[in-house]
Amino acid sequence: MIVLKNNPWMSVVARVAACVAMAVLFTGCPPKRGNAVSGPGTARPVEPGTGYGTAPGGSDVGAMQPDGGTGYNIDSPSPLADVNFEYDSAALTPAAMEILQRHALWFKDHPGVRATLQGHCDERGTVEYNLALGEQRSRAVYDYLTSVGVPGTRLSTMSFGKERPLVMGSGEESWAKNRRVHFDISG
Amino acid sequence: MATRVAVPDCVPRTGDEPAREACKTISEVLRKDLLFEEMTIVSDNLYKMLPPLKPDAPNFEDWKSVGAQVLVITKADVTAGVLNLELRLHHVASGDSMLARRFSNKADNPRYLAHQAADEILALANIRGVARSKIAFVSDRDQVKGKVAKEIYIMDYDGANPRRVTVNRSINMLPAWSPDGKAIAYISYRTGMPELFTAWIYEGRNTMFAAGRSGKVYAHSFSPDSKRMAYAFSPAAGKGSGDMDIWVANSDGTQPQRLTETAASDTAPTWSPTGREIAFTRSLSIGAPQIYVMDSEGLNQRRVSTIGTYNDGPAWNPAKEFTEIAYTSRLEGHFEVAVVDLTNGQTRQITQGRGNCEAPTWSPNGRHLAFCCENRGRWQIAVTDRMGRDVEILPSGPGDNKYPDWGPAATQ
DSSP states (O other), rough: OHHHHHHHHHHHHHHHHHHHHHHHHHSSSSOOOOTTTSSOOOOOOOOOOOOEEETTTEEETTTTTOOOOOOOESSSOSOOOOEOOOOOOOOHHHHHHHHHHHHHHHHHTTTOOEEEEEEEESOOSOOHHHHHHHHHHHHHHHHHHHHHHHOOGGEEEEETTSSSSSSOSSSSHHHHSSSSEEEEOOO | OOOEEEEEEEEESSSSSSHHHHHHHHHHHHHHHHHHHHHHHHHHHHHTOOOOOOOSSSOHHHHHHOSSSSEEEEEEEEEEEEEEEEEEEETTTOOOOEEEEEEEEEEEOOHHHHHHHHHHHHHHHOOOTTTTOOEEEETTOOOOTEOOOOOEEEETSSSSSSSEEOOOSSBBEEEOOTTTSSSEOOOEESSSEEEEEEEEEEEEEEEGGGGGEEEEEEEEEEEESSEEEEEEEEEEEETTOOOOOOEEEETTTTTTTTOOOOSSSEEEEEEEETTTTTEEEESTTTOOEEEEEEESSSSOOOOOOOOOOOOEEEESSSSSTTEEEEEEETTTEEEEEEEEEEETTOEOOOOOOOSSSEEEETTTTSSSEEEEEEEETEEEEEEEEOOOOEEEEEOSSOOOOOEEOOSSSOOO
């Protein structure tokens, strides 16, 4: 281990943390090769593989198969109006409850229709927190609808967090529209 | 005093254009890699007056005269589409060889060989280099007007070579590398519901997390041995739906086990480097998430964030010498990256004055953080050291680029 004697970095390391450093050193340093150059290294770059498309600014990784996703942003058309929420809240407002009472009647008139209650948030706050908040909003709507007689088997809950705003823009007007539960009956 | 390293220009072994071009890239990337880990590099202004370097018989007196203690010599040639790089390190005072290696690779990515050389040099200085690591992130660059498409991308740790991992034009988010570098697990809405997928990036296939079939997975993290997955789970509907809890399963989603059972909303699990503990976000009430830690069996749940009313998205430093957790904190209406030291409860703020920042992730050696910041309406990936000095925006490409996850030190 020539590096022990002549490695100017190791003298510092040895002073600072002798034992730990040595343990790392013996595994971390290649053996002396003198001036001889070793054979070809084992460098293996990430192989881009055979992607079927080219991403802007780079190639695709591997051969990921397309899965039929079509992309979307606006909410699916729904006969049921969105329910909106206050900032940082999953509590149903009086206006929201009024809307949900009408929705409950609609479910009664349309037996067999199932709905996914898609919870959404405005852009403020962190990703995981907003996923949880959207889930809680979805659950609040689920609880209300089941309490007024809609069978829970016809409803499922889920959250998009802040990832799929209805309208773009930063400001209370946009944020208020984006804090919503959307009723997706397309599935 | 820091060791002074001279990195003179790479010498093309043959005079042809490909060798010269490769050499130019190698010198540039190698120096940047060493600077990233705070090596002290002798300024080329000091030695450009010296006689030309004779790579096979350097005059060590010359290099002594400019204060260099270590001389890094690189020579390269391109032969039949293969780039060969010779790396030699000399102890200037004695002239002795410290290291001599030769690397070969396809000629189209000279940056990789420079990164490999950097990691070899850093190892001599007892630093586990991350020059060959990659960062996964989410980008909306593929979306067309009127549609949302968020795809998972990976790039080199310095922002070079961005590559797309998912191609489904749906919402794909929260990429998480397996520590063995073989896979990236991510949440996808391609079926209409949030599902956890694993992309085996070198095999070109996706697998679905089995435990996600009975509900929704919203955030997840591989254990340090890549064998298990911690995740936030909410049942599909019915009783318990809407209340997220932390679960652990095998990394394929078999044998799920529930770790938290409170009425609080628990999410964003992250493993300690030993795999014996898990940090996560718990919201006892809406609008007030805090960082908690528990044993990986779910016992000893305790709060570790001490400052602020809103803390989320913990990332445990993977280096065992640093017992600390990075997270996102709301401070005076802004979102900033902060780190709490678990040995003394002290918190340090990492970002400031860069707009909103979130989603911190550590480099595999624990010496750096990456996160995303929104500046003038655009999200970009940034890196800094673990104290928050020298924040650098990575050239990660067009669009909004968010939710970085820093992969292991050497991916294949």
